[in-house]
Amino acid sequence: MHLLVLGGTRFLGRHLADLALQRGHRVTLLHRGRSGSGLFPQAEHLIADRNADLSVLDGRRFDAVVDTSAYWPRQVREVAARLAGRVGHYQMVSTISVYADPDAGALTEDATLATLADPATETVSGETYGGLKVLCEQAAVDGFGAGRTLLPRPGLLVGPHDPTERFTWWVRRLLRAAPGSEVLAPGDPAGPVQFIDARDAAAWMLAQAESGRSGPFNLTGPATPLSMEAFLATARRVLAPADPPPRLCWVAEDFLLEQGVASWTELPLWLPRRSDGIHRTEIARALATGLQCRALEATLQDTAAWARAAPLSRAGEGPPRPPTGLAPEREAALLQAWHTTPRG
Ligand SMILES: NC(=O)c1ccc[n+]([C@@H]2O[C@H](COP(=O)([O-])OP(=O)(O)OC[C@H]3O[C@@H](n4cnc5c(N)ncnc54)[C@H](OP(=O)(O)O)[C@@H]3O)[C@@H](O)[C@H]2O)c1
Incomplete structure (x- = not known):
């Protein structure tokens, strides 16, 4: 599989890129060249600021894209404008913070999502982070189609x-x-x-990219x-x-x-x-699709x-x-x- 990671040189994306390379995938990383300098010489590196100019993506095709670095819906729309129709599977890394009322009970993927008083806000704060990720999720589904879009919602990585x-x-x-x-x-x-250990989250995400699964998934641990x-x-x-x-x-x-x-x-x-509430998240859906959490030790x-x-x-x-x-x-x-x- 040819995998594009939007990011991939710091934490979750870094573990994902590492694993994808180990598994023999062809990997392209898009980043500004600020984090993880010298990492992954065997990968293709596209150096670009996604907020400024994504023309490096024009005409490219990928079997799967994992977007670890989107915080505003306009960033996802920009990727879709460049790549829609030429991507088999798109993952928009979201967050467990998307839910409107995290303390209402065990959080399932169907819980009500947060809304923003000002959906055009450019401020990412504790108050807006979850609502902005909801809009990123919607932009991903609109741009790539629900059947091609996976929405991992990690808890604390x-x-x-x-x-x-x-x-x-x-x-x-x-x-x-x-x-x-x-x-x-x-x-x-x-x-x-x-x-969740970011390496376990990355392993699950890569497996979903390989199988082309779609939909929202809470992604935290441990299994028990x-x-x-x-x-x-x-x-x-x-x-x-x-x-x-x-x-x-x-x-x-x-x-x-x-x-x-x-x-x-x-x-x-x-x-x-x-x-x-965010320590009471329901993860049955991720476990049923292969999530494995390593021992705490x-x-x-x-x-x-x-x-x-x-x-x-x-x-x-x-x-x-x-x-x-x-x-x-x-x-x-x-x-x-x-x-x-x-x-x-
Ligand atoms: N940490 C948690 O506990 C947690 C929990 C839930 C969800 N999440 C989500 O998980 C995701 C993972 O983040 P991560 O830091 O682990 O991912 P990462 O892919 O390891 O690191 C972020 C990457 O994005 C690149 N980047 C940042 N701004 C960019 C820009 N303007 N243009 C191009 N590339 C850019 C960085 O490289 P350069 O700096 O070189 O550009 C870096 O490669 C985030 O979406 C976060 O919201 C995290």
Whole structure:
């Protein structure tokens, strides 16, 4: 298969390109040449800014296109104007954030989609990101046809090369834990957490491109439910010193909220119970079409190996993100306050 990846040199797209090359596909990558310099010499590289000039695509044909770098519908329309009729299969990488009410219950692909007050907005923010991806999905279906368009909706993507320091923040936190020290563990130990190793997402996406499947698919993991307690206990076992291991100190969500701790950003992955809908996403459709999630231990070990060698990542593209993770002094102050606050 001749595969075009719009992107392909940073994280999800990078894993996808890597896998496609390993599987013997002919791969073309379109990017600006800013990320991953020197990657994939065996691929064709089209250097272009998709916001400025996509004429490098004129007259080209591809069996499949995976679009990892669209955030505005006009970007998808521009690709369709250049390639529609000459592409067998088009994947528009969307997001789990497309749903209007993530906390309404277990999120299936049929849940109501978000709408934007201003569909012409050019601002990508936490408020507009999901609604803009909905419009990108619609532009993909309009441009390439529903039968040729696959809409992967990933949850939190994790693993080596993640530019966002969310899952990786926990990896670094456990790696630097001193023997016997306390690590702040947020909220309800039994609360759910979902994320997917970007390599597993890429493998599923490539398989769908090979088979030409279409439609929307939630794409997160693991295959069986994971609690915050199981996640942190596994991370501690895999990453932290064993003699003696650090202690997980569970701090109640009401206390964290009273102290002004920002869920998801200051304590990555943690969401208060009333707004943890994106950790309750239904993934039966992806599992039934071959999604396989590797063991958490493997994701932790591989992320740690990469994080040890990688400097703290810059934020990725997409919605601007505040700095991720509790500073060590703030964590220590919160733990002290938790231990000294009388509780009834
Ligand atoms: N991270 C998550 O947890 C998460 C969750 C849900 C959905 N998603 C979605 O997953 C997708 C994956 O992003 P990724 O960063 O992992 O993909 P990626 O393909 O690994 O990296 C982004 C690529 O796009 C290229 N690019 C960026 N702007 C461009 C432009 N104006 N013109 C041409 N090329 C451009 C970058 O190269 P250059 O910089 O060299 O141009 C890079 O190759 C995104 O659509 C995101 O919305 C991510």
